[in-house]
Amino acid sequence: MVPSRQLTPVRRRVVAAVLGLGVVAVVVLLVGVYAVPVLRPPGPRPAFQLPVACGEKWQVGTYPGHDDFDIDLFPDKGQAWGRPVLAAAAGTVVEAGISGTLGGRTPQNPDGPRGTSGGYWVKIDHGGKWETLYLHMLEPPSVRRGQRVEQGDQIGKVGSTGKSGAPHLHHEQLRAGEKVETHFAGAPSGITTDDREYSVTLTSRNCAGAASRATAGKRNAGEKSGPVG
Ligand SMILES: [Zn+2]
Numbered sequence: 414m415v416p417s418r419q420l421t422p423v424r425r426r427v428v429a430a431v432l433g434l435g436v437v438a439v440v441v442l443l444v445g446v447y448a449v450p451v452l453r454p455p456g457p458r459p460a461f462q463l464p465v466a467c468g469e470k471w472q473v474g475t476y477p478g479h480d481d482f483d484i485d486l487f488p489d490k491g492q493a494w495g496r497p498v499l500a501a502a503a504g505t506v507v508e509a510g511i512s513g514t515l516g517g518r519t520p521q522n523p524d525g526p527r528g529t530s531g532g533y534w535v536k537i538d539h540g541g542k543w544e545t546l547y548l549h550m551l552e553p554p555s556v557r558r559g560q561r562v563e564q565g566d567q568i569g570k571v572g573s574t575g576k577s578g579a580p581h582l583h584h585e586q587l588r589a590g591e592k593v594e595t596h597f598a599g600a601p602s603g604i605t606t607d608d609r610e611y612s613v614t615l616t617s618r619n620c621a622g623a624a625s626r627a628t629a630g631k632r633n634a635g636e637k638s639g640p641v642g
Contacts, residue, residue: 464500
């Protein structure tokens with residue numbers, strides 16, 4: 414028996430109170446860390462631009478069985494294979510890899526075995542609970558998870574990996590995890606349902622990225638050094 418180590422009833426109550434406060438503090442912390450961000454409403458829509466090169470014209474459309482709000486992009490002219498896929502807005506890459514199976518559709522073998530799901534894909538978190546998806550890329554994405562991207566930065570190339578019939582870019586915009594109507598240059602695409610086949614032609618105004626800055630730089634330098642008048 415060690416009487417000196419036994420707690421008096423008063424001390425026992427103090428210890429219980431301290432433990433109780435500790436539990437309350439942990440619960441408050443967990444609620445703060447997990448529940449508050451979940452409950453916070455989404456922020457304003459980022460100023461998304463078409464996720465393809467500045468100035469290019471693309472057919473933006475959908476078809477029955479696609480999924481509401483999902484869009485597919487095919488170039489208005491020329492080959493889709495290998496065209497740059499650009500970040501629709503600035504953000505952080507949260508996925509960059511393979512979704513499903515790649516299949517075997519390549520520029521050399523466009524009718525090769527079809528894969529499943531998204532193939533080589535990227536997901537960008539734009540903050541304010543807004544995210545964008547880019548599927549079926551030709552090669553492993555040129556960005557990695559955790560990387561910060563600016564609007565117009567190249568994240569990959571157009572391909573036909575995954576469940577894809579022909580080379581194209583599949584794109585989605587999500588608000589709080591739910592697909593919403595895609596917007597480009599501040600205007601809604603008009604694609605809200607996959608009830609019928611539908612497409613619109615849009616010109617990319619995604620002109621702020623590194624590639625466009627380099628081209629503009631060259632253009633400006635050329636103008637300065639060129640003949641005057
Ligand atoms: Zn699609």
